[in-house]
Amino acid sequence: KNNEILRVNNLIEDLTISDFTEYKDKNDVTAFYLTKLTDNSIVLFAADDRSHTIMGVTDFNDPNALLADIPEEFNYWLEEEIEAIEFARDNYLVPTDEVETEWLSYRLPPPPPPPYVCTNEFHETKWPLLTTTWGQGYGYNNYTPNLGCSNYSNGNAPTGCVATATAQVMKFFQHPTTYNWSAMSNNYGTNATSQLMSDIGIASSMNYGCSGSGTKLFKLIKPNIGNNFNPFKNTFGYTSANIGDYNYNTVVSELSQNKPVIMSGGEKKYWAGLIPYYADGHAWVADGYMRGFACFYDNNGNVNGGYGYLLFHLNWGWGYSYRHLNGYFGLNNFSVNGDSYNYKRKMIYGIRK
Secondary structure (H helix, E strand, C coil), rough: HHHHHHHHHHHHHCEEEEEEEEEEECCEEEEEEEEECCCCCCCECCCCCCCCCCEECCCCCCCHHHHCCHHHHHHHHHHHHHHHHHHHHHHHEEEEEEEEHHHHCCCCCCCCCCCCCCCCEEEEEECCCCCCCCCCCCCCCCCCCCCCCCCCCCCCCCCHHHCCCCCCCHHHCCCCCCCCCHCCCCCCHHHHHHHHHHHHHHCCCCCCEEEECCCCCCCCCCCCCCCCHHHHHHHCCCEEEEEEECCCHHHHHHHHHCCCEEEEEEEEECCCCCEEEEEEEEEEEEEEEEEEEEEEEECCCEEEEEEEEEEEEEEEECCCCHHHCCCCECCCCCCCCEEEEEEEEEEEEECCC
């Protein structure tokens, strides 16, 4: 446990641990730790090497309020993670290749022969580019179809996560100039924001529904096979926008140039327990990162190992009330709010106005 705490303590530059809480499974064995840092951010990290090492980081600056009023979905996610670890322990499962590789990347290599100088130690933070905390419901869906949706006071369908994620990126660029960007609040919906999201929904062939509105991310780039029409370029006047499979190096490159990346993914489920399929997809924005390499020193000041790390800051697009769920997540651990979005991950990158 002390080694795990030391690892997280070294992960966030210039911060120390102020408190931590153990979460245990049904057998009273620690499943993971909830750690508070001195800047009041919170780190969740696993106590079992069959789970992802760092499960999440939130930059919500009032942890006491967060812990006192944890959303039901977040509690569900915590319980689900504990049950997954319990199942792995009870059935003597081995870690997946992805998880094992992640843990190996954090473990100390053999001590180098002295003298050894740490020349590659660095810590870099790209703070979140977005200032918006937009959602999909009332205030944002003023111009979506009215389907008599009882869960929204105006009866309209939600905007859809693709529209919300894309709108937040377009607000960052404030392009095209035909929209009244100054009339769009960062923290609540307006008619101007609703118009933008409606236009994005139309351009991406959004399928509207009361329980959720959805479309494929690629329809913002190329709606139909054999059709060169690109909504990002032809409808909204951007000079470039590309789509591809998720690649963390590309995401880092884009963010280092102050360009946010739209991402999507879903959960891998199985039909009849055999055939995998994509389910419960979501789109969000990557708008910042933490990365670096830290060295470990012995009592004589000699370097005896080190580790590298990379976390992305994700804006999930669930609105101001759930802004505390936005935070830093491992490069292969896009799971939050009781859901996993790690299957068939895509991204829109190279967005330029």
